[in-house]
Amino acid sequence: MKIVLAYSGGLDTSVILRWLIEQYQAEVIAYCANLGQEEELIGLEExxxxxxxxxxxxxxxxxxxVKDYVFPMLRAGxxxxxxxxxxxxxxRPLIAKKQVEVARKEGADSLAHGATGKGNDQVRFELAYAALAPEFKVISPWRExxxxxxxxxxxxxKKQGIEVPVSREKPYSMDRNILHISYESGVLEDPWQEPPQDLFRLTKSPEEAPNTPEVVELEFEEGNCVGVxxxxxxxxxILKSLNKLGAKHGIGRIDIVENRFVGIKSRGVYECPGGTILYFGHRQLETITLDREVMHLRDSFIPKYAELIYNGFWFSPERYFLQAAFDQSQRFVTGTVRLKLFKGQLYTLGRKSPYSLYNPKLATMEADQGAYDPKDATGFIKLQSLRLRTVAQSQKGLFG
Known part of the structure; x- marks a missing residue:
């Protein structure tokens, strides 16, 4: 038996590696995807x-x-x-995809991951395996x-002499990549407990951020940031530079109680400085480049699309369907956004685009310039209110 394990070098996968060898008498290949973890990768192979x-x-x-997973997600908002x-x-979908490729190349017959039996990651990994390689045996040690x-x-x-970066005093579960760092477990399991300041590895607290704001300009082409x-x-x-900038100014700290796919509420603390800046800047540019109905329809799809990613359906027909629709909406999301970063907050200073739908002649509150006749609004309002007047006359008392 030959197993390819999605390996990070943390507590769970370190124990799992040893356990798989003992339990299954198997050859285990450790596969680690470098997604920008930085120091966590040091000494991993040894x-x-x-x-x-x-x-x-x-x-x-x-x-x-970043190019094929993070940016498409950001284009979708x-x-x-x-x-x-x-x-x-x-x-998770990228790790699973590459894990499958390695398993096929190495002649393995099984895939394993370190996700817990209560979490989302077990679902994400195994849905990806099912979509890409349904023939492989899947081993989930936390369920065995x-x-x-x-x-x-x-x-x-400790008994096995395995070095791990956690202790009973700091038993946090941490996941890091170039987009963010997440923290769970330990004192964080009490949603009333403030996260310890020594928890954060990336961002400064807003209180310790510079007292002078900083301005950044982001350039976008078809929904993708291409310049800073x-x-x-x-x-x-781009993501590295914005991570550094955002971390400096305390941008991107998130503390939430989220709804896991398996039905459990979970408290998670996140640091996502560069992603927060990109998300915010992209949205500001869309305000002048997206048609109203396209924006509103697109926005109605965002919760479903985000849910698909969260629940592990990246390699699903419906995710591809929605991605095509989102990408269609981004054809003219090209231009520049100017933002101010200060004490954990982002402020919009300006936005411009060669495809801007903003028309000063229509928007002005000064004298009419012929582009819009206010008198036309009388008929518009009369037609919009027709059904309301009908209800009011025929079903009195409906509205109190």
Whole structure:
């Protein structure tokens, strides 16, 4: 038996690697996708081999991740439950896809992941496996073994001499990529408890952010950010530069209680500085480039699209269908947005586009310039109110 494990080097997958070898008497290949974790990747291959992996494959997917996963999601304006920018959710389909490719190349017959039995990630990984490689056996240790929680894993790791970056004092579950960092577990399981300040690894607190605001200009082409402050950059370069800028000014901290797909409410704390800036800036440019009905119809689809990503349906027919519609809406979302960053907040200073639908002659509150006759509104209002007047006359008392 040969298993390819989605491996991060954290507590769960470190224990899982050793457990798979013992439980299944199997050869285990550790697969780690580099999505911009940075220092978390240091020494990963050596650690996996010490744990018994026959091979550890670390693959740099950062450019593909931002270009083909993060940017399409941003073009759609996706946000889950009006707060979460889906940093963990959007990473899972790419990891699963590459894990499948490695399994086929290495002649493996099984796939394994470290997602817990109560979380969303088990669903995300396994839905992706089903869509891309239904022939593989899937192993989910958290649904098989006798360990009851993270304290059991910490004790097992200590007994086995496995080095892990958590302790009973700081048992946080952390997930990081170039888009965000997420934190769960430990004191965060109490939604009334403020996150400890030493929890945050990326952003300054707004109180400690500079007392002087900073202005940034974002250039977009067809819904994609292509430049920062007049300098053209690749998708990865853009996200990296905006992460640094946003982190400096305390942008992108999110603390939410979200609804997991499996039916549990979960408290998550996130840092997403660059993504927050891109999301906000993109929306501001759309205000002058999207037709009203297109914008309103598109907005009605966003909750469903975000839900598909959150729940693990990236490789589903309906996600491809919605992506095509969103991308169609972005054909003229080209232009520049100027933003001010200050103490954890974003402010719009200006926006411009060669395809702007904003017409000063129509919008002006000064003397009429012939583009719009206010007298025409009389008939418009009369027709819009017709049914209301009919209801009022025929069904008195309906409105109190």
């Amino acid at each position: 650690k996996a081999r010490k744990l018994g992996a026959s091979k550890c494959i670390v693959e740099d997917l950062t450019e593909e991740f 996706a946000i889950y439950e009006n707060q979460y920018l889906l940093g963990t959710s959007i990473a 073994w006798s360990f009851q929680g993270r304290e059991d894993l910490i004790a097992y790791a 402050n007049g300098e053209k950059k690749s998708p990865v370069e």
